[in-house]
Amino acid sequence: MLWLDLGNTRLKYWLTDDIGQIVSHDAKQHLQAPTELLMGLTDRFERYAPDFIGISSVLGDKLNAQVSDTLSRLNIPFAFVDVDAAHPLMSSAYDATQLGCDRWLQMLGAVDKKKRQCIIGCGTAVTIDLIDHATHLGGYIFPNIYLQRESLFSGTKQITISNGTFDSITQGVNTQDAVHRGILLSIVGAVNEISNRHPNFELIMTGGDANMIAQHVNRPVRIRNDLLLNGLARYFDESKPKI
Ligand SMILES: Nc1ncnc2c1ncn2[C@@H]1O[C@H](COP(=O)(O)OP(=O)(O)O)[C@@H](O)[C@H]1O
Ligand SMILES: CC(C)(COP(=O)(O)O)[C@@H](O)C(=O)NCCC(=O)O
Ligand SMILES: [K+]
Structure with a gap:
């Protein structure tokens, strides 16, 4: 395949x-x-x-x-893949006509009916989705750190940062650090807030920026880069008669 x-x-x-x-x-x-x-x-x-x-x-x-x-x-x-909000492995409260199929497949690849899970996709957008015993409750979408930096750069006169590293969430004392640390904090802070609000949900991260973000989160995070592939395999296994 x-x-x-x-x-x-x-x-x-x-x-x-x-x-x-x-x-x-x-x-x-x-x-x-x-x-x-x-x-x-x-x-x-x-x-x-x-x-x-x-x-x-x-x-x-x-x-x-x-x-x-x-x-x-x-x-x-x-x-x-077409998103199916009534899939036998996971039902979803989200508008299926709008839900990104990568988000959905990552969830399908992780879902476990015995667990509460929070799936965090760290791609071009950062997505946070909550699944309670195989029911997708809904989620959040954020611009990733690079998109945030671009929008700050294009919307302000005195911020001209185009490079620098996202390696800390400690307060900065110059523009470059303040921008990079602020942006990273916005994502890490959101994950920590979700984690506080949903203490019984296992945190699972996937996507290109997962390692960078996970390091700063204040609770253990499971990194799983097999989620989308696993979701694809599960999806096409269920829909075999169609192919
Ligand atoms: N070799 C690479 N090329 C591009 N982006 C990379 C690479 N390695 C890691 N990344 C990171 O991966 C992120 C994109 O993640 P990815 O999961 O591939 O997103 P998408 O599914 O939206 O294409 C980028 O923001 C970047 O920081
Ligand atoms: C949220 C996304 C942009 C994430 O895409 P990615 O970062 O993986 O490229 C994508 O799943 C998408 O376009 N979704 C449609 C909107 C929604 O899920 O509600
Ligand atoms: K993706």
């Missing part, structure tokens, strides 16, 4: 064998041109001859149509 995750910043793929073991995987920045990136990867995909391609995309109809065109040339059946 070939599994594709088209996020707002990166395309991730996993090639798995008959028993579900990963034989090849990678994550690449697509710079809003996922089809060009996919075309460059088709040789590699063809070499593994997957019998199905399962896709999670949050890139919208126009880019998804281009992705479909590109994949059609491989002559391998493929399907995009």
Whole structure:
């Protein structure tokens, strides 16, 4: 199988064998041109001859149509994930027509009916979602640290920071530190607040910035970078008659 995750910043793929073991995987920045990136990867995909391609995309109809065109040339059946708020593994209170399928798949990949879980996606957007014994209660969406820095940069005259590192939440005594530490605190603070409000929910983080954020959270966080892949596998396993 070939599994594709088209996020707002990166395309991730996993090639798995008959028993579900990963034989090849990678994550690449697509710079809003996922089809060009996919075309460059088709040789590699063809070499593994997957019998199905399962896709999670949050890139919208126009880019998804281009992705479909590109994949059609491989002559391998493929399907995009549709959010199902009444899935047998997890029901959701969220408007299913709006919920990002990556968010949903990350939850589907983690859900455990015996637990209370808080899934934090640390991608282009930071998302926090609460699941109570396999019912998705809803969540929150934040711009990630880089988007926050860009908006501060473009909305002010005296803040011209374009680089620097997000490594501390201690107060800053110069603009560069105040900006970076303030932004990191806004995300870490939100996670800590959710953690305080929902002390019985296990904190689970995934996505490109998970390690950076997790270090500053005041409660143990489980990092799981297999959630989306796990969600894709669970989804297509349930919907097998369709493929
Ligand atoms: N090699 C990399 N290229 C781009 N971003 C990376 C890389 N490694 C880690 N990241 C971090 O990953 C974040 C994007 O996370 P990701 O989960 O891939 O997002 P999305 O699903 O929105 O594409 C970026 O904000 C960046 O900080
Ligand atoms: C919230 C997201 C932008 C996160 O995307 P990502 O950071 O993984 O690229 C994406 O899941 C999305 O576009 N969702 C639609 C809005 C919603 O979930 O309500
Ligand atoms: K993502």
